[in-house]
Amino acid sequence: NPLGDKIGLTNYxxxxxxxxxxxxxxxxxxxxxPAEYWAEELLKIKATGINLISTYFxxxxxxxxxxxxxxxxxxxxxxxxxxxAQCGLEVIARLGPFAHGECRNGGLPDWLYGQAFEVRSNHPxxxxxxxxxxxxxxxxLRGLWFKDGGPIVAMQLDNEYGHCGAPxxxxxxxxxxxxxxxxxxxxAHLAELKRLALQAGMEAPLVTLTAWGEPNxxxxxxxxxxxxxxxYAYPVWIDNPGPSDLYRFQDAHATFAAAPGxxxxxxxxxxxxxxxxxxxxYRNRPVVLxxxxxxxxxxxLGSGSNFLGYYMVHGGSHTWLEGGFANESKYPQVSYDFxxxxxxxxxxxxxxRYLKALHLFLESFGADLxxxxxxxxxxxEEIQPADAQSLRFCARVRDGSGFVFLNNFQDHLEMPDKAFSLELTLPDGQLRIPRQGALTLQSDVCCLLPFNxxxxGTRLVYATLQPLTVLHTDSGPHYFFFAPEGLTPEYCLAADSYSQLAGDAQIAAEVDGKVYLAVEPGAERSFTLTTLAGNTVRVTTLTRAEAEHAWRGAAWGCERLIISHADLFFSGQSVELRSQGAAEMALTVFPAVTDWPLNARGGVLTIEQRGIASRLGVSVPARQPEIQxxxxxxxxFQIELAPDGMSGLNDIFLQFDYIGDVGSLFLAGGLIADNYNNGTPxxxxxxxxxPEALAQGLVARFWPLR
Structure with missing residues (x-):
């Protein structure tokens, strides 16, 4: 691009x-x-560790x-x-012409139906x-492509071409x-679409095509x-699907290379x-855990993928088109919550929150992985989806360094806890994890553990902890790990790779040039290592819950990690908080905020310095909006809202807990929201x-179970 940035690829x-x-x-x-909220939602998405937005046209x-x-x-x-672009997110433009996306006609206009040609063909x-x-x-999109300095780094032509259509x-x-x-x-048709895209000035470093559909x-x-x-582990296009093949480790390069031709x-x-x-x-209503x-x-990731993309990361709503709602008819008319x-x-x-912990790892370690x-x-290869007893694991490794991936989740199957130990054969010999005894991988838990x-500069021989992220601070790198549920926290260091240990870690054993450390997880507990070069490395061990509520971004003059049960996102040098039902919000901030004036817009701020971290408290007026x-x-049911209901709030949520088949919400007689009940609120x-809902009130309607 004009700044000299370059995107390329290898075969891996x-x-x-x-x-x-x-x-x-x-x-x-x-x-x-709604367009008026796009910026806020993009910043929320970015705060979860997403760095690319894919979007259908x-x-x-x-x-x-x-x-x-x-x-x-x-x-x-x-x-x-x-x-x-303003939010620092790049884009994959999914141009169509066919999209699917549970949209009316797969996204094709109604007026194409009566034409004298077949759609998705090379008919002139x-x-x-x-x-x-x-x-x-x-x-x-003129000027928004990567080559112009814009955010579009990839474009997708059509979708599931040669695999499926839509009604x-x-x-x-x-x-x-x-x-x-x-x-x-x-x-030949895909080549025509690419030719037409290039003629229209649409050119990206990467052109993607959906390539699934085994065996076709x-x-x-x-x-x-x-x-x-x-x-997709919960496919609604299949009645009563059994355990899928998605939760066992495979060599993805070998699997996908098997596609004919x-x-x-x-x-x-x-x-x-x-x-x-x-x-x-309407027919199939799974709950995705x-x-x-x-x-x-x-x-x-463990199986070898080097790109993660989620459909969807953010839900939406169908709109009204001429001729009806924009949904495919077997789906709700409005809701595309997904x-x-x-x-x-x-x-x-x-x-x-769960994915964010993995994305933070990739931000810091993705180039190594x-x-x-x-x-x-x-x-x-012997482990099948219905096998609930075998331990599922693999490693990704290069030059004796890597990560062990473990998974104890399977859709449509209860998985028992598993006691295990690992033995890795590495260039410098055998490595047992843990030092002695066994670890327990609890039901539904997955994790990745580092080795070498x-x-x-200090060699971490292994840890029974998952790496989260690394902050590069003025005093040196600060590594954050967290303890997966059921695993006893243990660090194993090469004794000849550091000179000094200090802080919240106990030496449990020293054997064969290895130092084994026991730690108690918690955000306020850390230890430091002095490298042989005299540099300081800090390590903090979080609980799994703290890792789920850890947010990383630029704020108050530097890159920071903030642990808070409030949902937050970073905007300029500010941090915006969202909290449901709690007027008191607490933040633990790394590194400590010592040279930046802080204030809380819309609330009362307290600050307590706790060594390497700052503890911030934000209090806002408690609100309980009233409804009739x-x-x-x-x-x-007719719903009337209080006149001051939205004052001081970002949003108000109506929650319906009902026993029934379908729920619908109306404003001035028009359908604005709907729900096919799957047992969740x-x-x-x-x-x-x-303010239309305030002025006119709402009507909720529910249909009984069928």
């Missing part, structure tokens, strides 16, 4: 300025969320009639991508419409619904595109569409409907 990983680069992307669809949102385009309001793609009539649409996108929602009234083509012209693998453009893969060991493995959740249908999303990401890490109304969920090869135990990791609920009979954020 992407590169950034010639260094290994392990990207983390999350899908956030601009047209499915739904053709039917932008060209409702042939040649008539709409890029206003929530459809303003240019403004959205400019905000991404179809390509003429696509070419005109691409030209319009190109005009909107034509214009059909099916009184007869069987008709499905549009899944694509019939193979790589989707086609790609050899030498001209990167195949990307996905995985593709060059072997030629492309890096990129998992660009892993489940962030799933959108329930937060642990499942974390475990899937960890297994994918049980995503950040929900339809911007709520940060547990899955976001990317070149490491996957090593499987000899019986790895350099801590700024009137039972109107037949499952209808239904929550609706109200700020986007304010």
């Amino acid at each position: 990983y992407l590169t950034r300025n010639d260094r290994p680069w392990l990207g983390v992307s999350g899908e956030f669809q601009f047209s499915r969320f 739904f053709w039917n949102y932008h060209e409702p009639h042939p040649g008539q385009y709409d890029w206003s309001g929530n459809r303003n793609a240019r403004h959205f991508l400019q905000l991404c 009539g179809y390509l003429a419409h696509v070419g005109r649409y691409y030209q319009e996108i190109g005009r909107q 034509w929602e214009t059909t099916g009234r009184g007869r069987e619904v008709e499905w549009l083509s899944g694509g019939m012209d193979g790589p 693998w989707a086609p790609i453009l050899e030498d001209e595109s990167l195949p990307v893969y996905g995985g 593709r060059k072997r060991n030629y492309y890096p493995v990129m998992n660009a569409e892993m489940q962030g959740g799933i959108q329930v249908t 937060p642990r499942s999303t974390e475990a899937l990401a960890l297994v994918v 049980q995503a890490p950040i929900g339809e109304y911007g709520e940060v969920r547990d899955s976001a 990317a070149p490491m090869g996957t090593v499987l135990p000899s019986d790895a 990791l350099s801590l700024a 609920l009137k039972d109107c009979g037949a499952g209808r 239904w929550r609706v954020g109200l700020k986007r409907f304010w």
Whole structure:
């Protein structure tokens, strides 16, 4: 780009300025969320460790009639991508023309149905419409490409081409619904789409194509595109799915190289569409467990993937198009919450916190991990999804250094706790983890453990702790680890790689040139090592809960790690906090804030210095918005809101706990929210409907179980 930054790739990983680069992307669809809140939501996403935003361009949102385009309001793609750049996020533009995304006609306009050609084909009539649409996108995105100094580093052509289609929602009234083509012209059609994109001025360093679909693998453009893969453990398109194959470790390079006709060991493995959740249908309504999303990401990494991408990372809502709502008919008319890490109304969920711990690791150690090869135990292929007894593990290693990945989660299966020890065969001999006895990997827990990791020159032989992040402070590097549930914390250091140990660590044993340290996890406990070069290295061991609530970003003059149960994001040199139901918020801040004036906008701030950290307290006025609920009979309830309800608040959530089939919420007779009940509470954020909801009230309607 004009700044001299360079994106490249090897057959194993992407590169950034010639260094290994392990990207983390999350899908956030601009047209499915109110534009006035885009900036806040992008900063929330970034705070979870995501560094790339992928987003669909739904053709039917932008060209409702042939040649008539709409890029206003929530459809303003240019403004959205400019905000991404301002927030420090890069972009994967999923250009279509077909998108799917549980959108009406897979995102194709209704008016294409009655044309004299088959869609997703090389018919000149179809390509003429696509070419005109691409030209319009190109005009909107001019100057926003990486080559111009903009945020767009990748573009995807079509979606699941040659693998699946979608129902034509214009059909099916009184007869069987008709499905549009899944694509019939193979790589030749993809080549045409790429030609049309380039003609429209759309050029990115990376061109991606969804390449899954075993055994009917989707086609790609050899030498001209990167195949990307996905995985969903709770597929709503299958009735009663059993345990999936996603939670056992494999050699991903060997697995995906098996696709017929593709060059072997030629492309890096990129998992660009892993489940962030799933959108329930009327027929199938699974609950996606937060642990499942974390475990899937960890297994994918252990198996050799060097790119993580989530669909969705942020939920959204279908809009109204001419002819009806923009949903595919088996899905809710409005809700596209997707049980995503950040929900339809911007709520940060547990899955976001679990993934954040892994993303922080990748931010600090991803360049080290990317070149490491996957090593499987000899019986790895024998472990099947329904096997609840075998320990699932693998390693990624290079030059005797690496990480052991362990997983004890399996969808649709209860996994018992597992006692285990590991023995690694390394160039310098055998390494046993732990020193003696066994560790316990609790049910549903996954983790990764380092071995022969350099801590700024001191060799960490192994730790029964997961690395979280590294802060580079004025006094030296500060490493943060956390204790996975069930594992006894232990550090093993090479005795000849440091000169002094001080702080909150007890020497448990010294054997064969190794020093074994016992520690008690807690944010206020740390120890220091003096390297042979005389430098200081600090190590803090967090609990798993503290790691889940750890946030990293630039604030108050430097890069910081903040531990807080409030959800927060970084904006300029400020930190914004969101707390539900708690008027008191506490923050532990590393490094200590000693030379920056702090104040709390909208609250009272207290500051306590605790050595290497500052303890901040923020108090805001407690609020409990009032509502009036009137039972109107037949499952209808009228809801009236207090006039001062939104004062001093970022949002108000209505939570419905109900026994029933479907819930709907109406404003002035129009449907604004809906829910297919899957046994979890239904929550609706109200700020986007304010002040109309205050003036006119709301009506909730529920239908009984069927």
